[in-house]
Amino acid sequence: MHTVNIQGPYNFDLVLSRLALDPLHVLDKEERWVKVPIRIYNQPIVVKVQADGTTENPVFRLELDEIDPSFHVLIIKEIRRIFRWDVSMLAIHEHFQKTNLNQIFDQHYGTPIVLDFHPYNSLVQCIIHQQLNLKFAFTLTKRFVTTYGSEKNGVWFYPLPETVAKLTVEDLRALQFTTRKAEYIIDLSKEIEKGNLNIDSLYEKSDEEIMTELLRYRGIGQWTIQNVLLFGLGRNNLFPIADIGIQNAIKKLLQLEQKPTKEEMEAMLPEWHPYLSYASLYLWRSIE
Incomplete structure (x- = not known):
């Protein structure tokens, strides 16, 4: 204890x-x-x-x-x-009291960004969740983990990359994966098993280095990498402008007639810097 x-x-x-x-x-x-x-x-x-x-x-x-x-x-x-x-949540809260997000930071006072339990889990989960509604995305992830992961004391562990690398597309299709998602996850795991991608090395790399490295792999785009940076590695200053949930949250919070444009959102960012990741989290929370 x-x-x-x-x-x-x-x-x-x-x-x-x-x-x-x-x-x-x-x-x-x-x-x-x-x-x-x-x-x-x-x-x-x-x-x-x-x-x-x-x-x-x-x-x-x-x-x-x-x-x-x-x-x-x-x-x-x-x-x-x-x-x-x-991370000092007090410093972050005080920073946003001087911004137009102060209302939602009061409502969700002291909410931290809690990370996925490992960056590999985060990558796999992001690939699974692509273009799915949240309920089915979680269902599909659970099927994957409980079929190919391991259980200890009632708690499930994601399968290791070397386990996933040995799977076939048909194995994952049986769980209702699309062919492409199955290929993406298996191919990524093979690259990790071969040593071409070192997940643990990501902790030490800059956001830009990680973006460049991960974009080389099929099925991993900017949205996936931003989510991994945010919830897999805990980077403090990320804001996925293209995220529809964030756009809807800003529209609701600022009582806009339509979702903000990319240019309008970019104009808001300097006020929230250097804690853009927390702006993202609290905007998502405001509509969950």
């Missing part, structure tokens, strides 16, 4: 409400906990993150598997990365 105190505000209840959208996540909103599947040196480990504090004074208890104590520092570091506990 490890106790972690962080600076508030940090609204874990709103974190859980967003995580609950994904049926793969194991959590309890009333008891205020979530079980997180992570891998340390490729060993699957389940960490229960239990909130004990409040939004203003957040305190968390981490319940770890019975594993080598030398792993504990790495596990805590990974949980801090996923839940963005080292």
Whole structure:
């Protein structure tokens, strides 16, 4: 058991409400906990993150598997990365109080950007979700993970790239994947298995370097990469202008007659910089 105190505000209840959208996540909103599947040196480990504090004074208890104590520092570091506990939500909130987004930052006070549990998971999920409604996208992702992933203590782990690389298009077609999506995910996993794409190296690269590298692969476009940068790697200053949800959120918030143009949206960005990712998240939240 490890106790972690962080600076508030940090609204874990709103974190859980967003995580609950994904049926793969194991959590309890009333008891205020979530079980997180992570891998340390490729060993699957389940960490229960239990909130004990409040939004203003957040305190968390981490319940770890019975594993080598030398792993504990790495596990805590990974949980801090996923839940963005080292980001000052107070500084971000105060920044947006001086902008036209202050209303939604008050409504969703202290909501952090919580990351997908691994960038590979994020890439695969983004490819699956392309051009699907959210409900079926989550259903298809769950089928994929529960068919080819692994389960520990009731928690599901995404399959490793080397597992997916051995699948056939017909394997994924049986789950209702399109032929193209099946090809995209299998081909990407093969590139990772061959060592042509090092997922862990993405942590150290700039947004521009990652964009250049990932655009080489079929099925990965700008929208997918922006989502991976945002929710896979936790980059703070991304704003997907082409996202229809964000356009609708701005239209609703500013009471516009029609969705804003690209030029109108670009004119808003300097005021929200350098926290464009949080502007994106809170705009999405405002219409969820």
